[in-house]
Amino acid sequence: MSKEDRKAREKERRRNQIIDAAELVIFSKSLEQATMDEIAEEAELSKGTLYLYFENKTDLYIAITQRGSELLNSKFAKVFAGAHDYTGLELVKMMGETYLNFVEEYPNYFTAFMYYESISDVEALKNSEYAKQCDQNRREALNFMIRALQIGMQDGSVDDSYEPKELATIIFASTRGLTAMTHASGRGHHFELLDDMKVGMSTLFENFLNLLVEGMASKKELKISENSSK
Amino acid sequence: MSKEDRKAREKERRRNQIIDAAELVIFSKSLEQATMDEIAEEAELSKGTLYLYFENKTDLYIAITQRGSELLNSKFAKVFAGAHDYTGLELVKMMGETYLNFVEEYPNYFTAFMYYESISDVEALKNSEYAKQCDQNRREALNFMIRALQIGMQDGSVDDSYEPKELATIIFASTRGLTAMTHASGRGHHFELLDDMKVGMSTLFENFLNLLVEGMASKKELKISENSSK
């Protein structure tokens, strides 16, 4: 049925055209200051049309968020494409770095992530197809991390007394906290902690990873040496 | 000048009365769904009056955020009130637990924190006196953590090869990431990771702290035993 196929493709194109326009307008100002009329004009469509493709303004912004999460996951996937040459622990570090680079390269997508997470009106999420995909993508990202940890536990680089899922969640959540800070201080936003201390974000992040790695690295050799000294 | 004092106090009382009402209304719904008219009615004042005390709706919500940050800091202060009996490392852990408890006890304040951090319109922040206080409170919270670390470096419980400020920032940011996840999964919000894995948040958090602690604990004895085994 190339007929319905083509139609579906065209619909998809329109959708993307709208999201493109929305990114342009919203990223140049902010969600609150951007209006649907502006976005419609940028997309060279009428406002009414936007509502044929998106439930409402929030839904449209979540579609942008979804794009961002897709992009981030593709970066993670790339890391894993060359996974053979690295230990699991190295993969974990690389994922962390990938995350940080993403935030620095696409701060606007990260702003969208932050907004998405701050949505307190749960109903608004339930009605959004894009929100479901965002969540799905997050699960997928977490699975990457779980895989990295499992590899690490196999090759002995990661302490296998942790539950991989649990450890992955911890690493993910804490890394997100770090990146959120990077993001905040990257603009004139909020308390400029990093300006106060004369420490670059990359140094900070490196230390963070070291801290984590130190905590999760396999303790086997150390344990042996500990015992042997007693 | 007890005259101006009293006036100032009354003004402060009005202000609090409005914030009380705003909390009641906004917490029961959400920021978007709450209207200024409702808040005014709840406060038994007219809408116009709200604007004598707050720049705009966002500013009012930031005032709530500020309250929350004040409350959180008071909890941190309590931890330090009994600091003598604990090592620096223990204090760090206790601060983490305090944070987690706060999120569980006052999820609405944490929602406000999340919103505050997601504000992408920087101008809106610049105009808010409350925003400045929020930032100030954050700095203060960070100082608590720095002090805990310094104590730890003194008593030998914390690895002193780190820069205290830097380490404090890392711990804070990553802990925030964890608490944000706790918060999200505490409601029907977003991907219910924690439901998937049959792991309680408190267990997860405990492991997180262990991981951090493991990484930042003083390595001196270990290093000695490592050397002695070679």
Place this chain on the structure above:
DNA sequence: GTCACTTTCTGACTGTCAGTCATTTTAAGT
């Protein structure tokens, strides 16, 4: 090429709500 029918698009319109401001009310001072 035209008619019938469906799908897509339009933009004027509506309702809601944040924020304003001329006017009133209350308080304080003399």
Place this chain on the structure above:
DNA sequence: ACTTAAAATGACTGACAGTCAGAAAGTGAC
């Protein structure tokens, strides 16, 4: 009681998200 200053009011405005009746474009049959 009168004056002046400060605080509070609520009707009003402007802006904007979201709607919907009707126009336009596309499709296919004859």
